Amino acid sequence: MRSYLTSVLLFVLFAIPAYVAVIILAGTVSPFSQHRNIKYARGGYGHLYNRLQEADTTGQVDILFLGSSHAYRGFDPRIFSKAGYTSFNLGSSSQTPVQTKILYERYIDRFNPKLIVFDVFPTTFNTEGVESFLNLLSNAPLDRHLILAALDSRHATVWNTAIFSAWRILTGRNIGFTEPLFRDTDNDLYVPGGYVEKSGKDFKPTTSRVHFKWSPPSNQWQAFNHILAASKNKGIPVILVHTPVTAPYQYLPEDRMALDRLLRPLATAYLDLSDALHGDEAEFFYDGHHMNQKGVEQFNALFLDNLASRGLLPPP
């Protein structure tokens, strides 16, 4: 038995570096589309690389935006600047509370905001956050929070991408990388402050209705509550916001009320503005649940008025 266990242990010690070597080799010599479980995309969709580069050199701000693409495509710092507020947008594509927590831990002391606006799109709460992990692993520095969270994901693609990302960082392969501010493939323009502007319109809304489902994995709920508790400890008010969506993405009244009952007691306020731009959706959206620039301008003005009327805006 001892001989067998020793062999198993030695094999494990042999297999781990061998596994790492194969992952690095596979990621290096063939395109990523060729293997399903490494997804490394530095400078990929959503300008996360540009955003974090800027975040690393930005100081204190009045308002910090957190959340998914609805955050970084929904709150334009230029509009808030005109209203007298400095702001930064830390959203990223399909970001779930687990990844929000990683970014929060890394940047909260640097930004030291007077107010946090947290986009709550229920769908992101219900996922494992794999897509967002891959985005972070490709574009963010590997720190302790990210590595531990990636390990905890129990997902082969996340682990493999983490290995490949670590190798690229350790061997200096990312040095000198720059991401263009405009991606013509997506018509996305990176705007300082973490925002991404999209000017597309003439979106044709569908009629199929999206059904509400609230079943977040426990780790997402824990991460969400951790952010809220940490902010409370720091004395930073948190506004939870459901940003505008088109009518088919609108939940039924009873589901909206249920979400309201769930979220309202957790933060300073919960604002369900999901129907704020109903009526002319082709004008304000570029897909079923993302606003174009015109929609963002309309929504941000409305959002600022809403906060002001409730006395939730910090002094500029």
Next chain:
Amino acid sequence: MLFNSLDFAVFLPLVFAIFWAIPRRRTDLRNGLLLVASYVFYGWWDMRFLLLIAFSTILDFYLSIGITNSTDERRRRLLLWTSLVVNLGLLGFFKYFNFFLDQVNGAFSLFGMPLGSERLNIILPVGISFYTFQTLSYTIDVYRGDLKASRNPVAFAAFVSFFPQLVAGPIERASNLLPQFATPRKFSRTDAVNGSRQMLWGFFKKLVIADNCAEQVDRIFASHESAGASTLVLGAVFFAFQIYGDFSGYSDIAIGTARLFGFELMQNFAFPYFSRDIAEFWRRWHISLSTWFRDYLYVPIGGSRGGTAMRVRNTFIIFLVSGFWHGANWTFVAWGALNALYFLPLLLAGRNRQNLGNPAEGRLLPSPREAAQMLGTFTITCVAWVFFRAQDMEQALDYLGGMASTSLMRQPDVGNNNLPLLVFFFVCLEWKGRTSEYAIERIGMGWPRPVRWGFYSMLIAMIGLFMRTEEAPFIYFQF
């Protein structure tokens, strides 16, 4: 509990450690542990399933003792029939009730008298076909006098529910497995290493070959009406590898896991796609089920004895029953019937036992004749697999019709460019190891240890690179 789950990755080392920590002489304690572990493993799906397996176990335990104790042939036969009726009755109810109800409803509707009977909401207990056949063989063997009834309820219950092979076989004979529960298991490093290696190969087959094939098979079968002939052919070929990788992969993991505990299970697959005729295929495919049907159905109804009509009848019976065992759908019956049609010419010509050895014995490559024979056998097998995979007869016939269309020479829609390469790599390893019990049993035995371990590490890395990240259940669980 799935083999390919994190739950099992914790469960197995835990049970392994406790099992071998129990002193060797305490076979009773070890059997008790295996029994508890097996019930935990099975109850992981649904605790209600435990009632059913416990009922079957208790019933067959006492009926078999009754059979052994009795000298009255009528009583012995009554006890045997009780076991057969109850076990097959349970299997029939859970697996076939709704199917028969649908047929009866359909038949009455044809005559304008719809019964309107509603289907029952029946959950099919995982692996019921497997453990039912295992306990049936035990009772029949006891009745025949080939085996004495077990007097040890814990050992018997552990035999019925032994977790490595409980839900998808191999369907063990009591004469092979039950005595192993009665004798002290001695740890063997060779067996444990061999078992670990076989598990690795089983996981590779399941996670890399079967699950990746499944993705393309699902896509092609779902859109078969618009797919070209070459794509449909590819879908059938991928399904052949999916079902082989899935099922034989499970068997390898099961046999390997049993070896870790010092148990030897029977070989269930012997490189069936290298068969040179369909009779050889059936000696190499799902061996534990084929031999079960041979010993408990084919031989008792006359086997190959008697006239031509008798042999034709018996062949059809065994293949049709085998098809129906797989599921309550006419597609499985058609799959069985087609295989009977493939098999009959060989049987009637007395050529069904002409390929008993390994293909290309002692050579690296097959002769042109052998290659043609293997290709032919594989082709007709793939045609039959279309029935096995299809949702219903209509889809199967549509699919086969599509395969025969003029677009056969066009480039197929592979979907995943890696897959043909992975399958090719897999076939090469299978060919290389075709004389072993499983492909990588002896591959690399003469290599220096770092090279051999490098090979195993590469297989693990391929699993990590190509596995589907959501848990995919094994196909044969539904049977």
